[in-house]
Amino acid sequence: MKRIRRKQLQRRQTIFMISIVVFMGMVWSIYAVSSTISGNQITTSAESTVSPNKNMATPNKRYKIVIDAGHGGKDPGAEGVSGNHERSYTLALSTKVYELLQQEPMFEPHSTRTDDTFVNLEDRAHIANDLDADAFVSIHGNTFSDPDVSGTETYYYTDESLLFASKVHEQLAEATGFKDRGVKKEGWEVLKLSNNLAILLEIGFLTNPSDETNMLSEMHQNQTAEAIVSGIKKYFLDREG
Ligand SMILES: [Zn+2]
Structure with a gap:
């Protein structure tokens, strides 16, 4: 009985550890995706603010x-x-x-x-x-x-x-x-x-x-x-x- 219970406990611990690893992996991938999105957003908005300035900075003065x-x-x-x-x-x-x-x-x-x-x-x-x-x-x-x-x-x-x-x-x-x-x-x-x-x-x-x-x-x-x-x-x- 004891050996069986220990095996069950070990199995539960293993499942628990695996789920933690899976969970951490999911959290990491969500974080990675969101950071690329926000990174892209930063570059897009930076580009859109830079371009009119670029036009102004061209030889065509006001x-x-x-x-x-x-x-x-x-x-x-x-x-x-x-x-x-x-x-x-x-x-x-x-x-x-x-x-x-x-x-x-x-x-x-x-x-x-x-x-x-x-x-x-x-x-x-x-x-x-x-x-x-x-x-x-x-x-x-x-x-x-x-x-x-x-x-x-x-x-x-x-x-x-x-x-x-x-x-x-x-x-x-x-x-x-x-x-x-x-x-x-x-x-x-x-x-x-x-x-x-x-x-x-x-x-x-x-x-x-x-x-x-x-x-x-x-x-x-x-x-x-x-x-x-x-x-x-x-x-x-x-x-x-
Ligand atoms: Zn006059």
Whole structure:
């Protein structure tokens, strides 16, 4: 009886030991599988966070563009046929340009003013100079004593800015649908004070009834803003080659 019981005990101990070994093996294999899964997850998430940074780190840098809404506050600018002032037109259009640039990963837009406040010309240029901006784009509406005078013109001052002016003007003149008055060199204070690429856009004549009606329409402002952004984009993409 005793021998039989001892044998039974030994068998139970053996079964117990085997089950412990099997159990440990199962625990180990579960651990091993889960660690590979989490390991994979780590690499996947690491890859997904690394890739956008990789794109940013590529030679395609983010260009700092300063959008300058002409006039503002105590300086109303030109008075349009309807009695509207240039300062509100330039702010409306500049805001649209700024927002479109924000959607482009290649640009980092900045504004010289975001509401109806007065900013002097030195400060406008200094904003761009302090940022070491890649380009300064001043937005205006034109004025003339003769209401028949109409059209779009783009100004630059330094020779380095000529090509930039041409690229933006090409898109702008087409989009406004106004008379193309061309790209002109002129020593506007804000252009002279800028250290980097700088242009001044006279979108159309607020003193011309037809130009003004278009310029005050939301649709025309959107078209114009898109054209300015596409001109800026074309210039920098061409320069990257
Ligand atoms: Zn102006």
